[in-house]
Amino acid sequence: MTEHDARSAAPDELPPTLEIVRGDATEEELAALIAVIGDAYASEAAEAVAEEPRVSAWMRTQRDLRRPLRRDIPWGRFSG
Numbered sequence: 001m002t003e004h005d006a007r008s009a010a011p012d013e014l015p016p017t018l019e020i021v022r023g024d025a026t027e028e029e030l031a032a033l034i035a036v037i038g039d040a041y042a043s044e045a046a047e048a049v050a051e052e053p054r055v056s057a058w059m060r061t062q063r064d065l066r067r068p069l070r071r072d073i074p075w076g077r078f079s080g
Contacts, residue, residue, distance in 0.1 A: 016037075016038075016041055018033070018034065018037065
């Protein structure tokens, strides 16, 4: 993926990035930081999955008893 493609991709498709803005870290410290943050990110992403809504037996047996009201017809149309 080129740099231009990374900027134009949707936010959900971009990989997480890490930028060190201050200080001087060793390669071992950076590797440890990436491992810890990567594990935390993966566990949070796994827990963030939306649960399926539970459908009760009452909701499954319900059906529309009549057609929905038409809101585009004004009340003044009846002239009886």
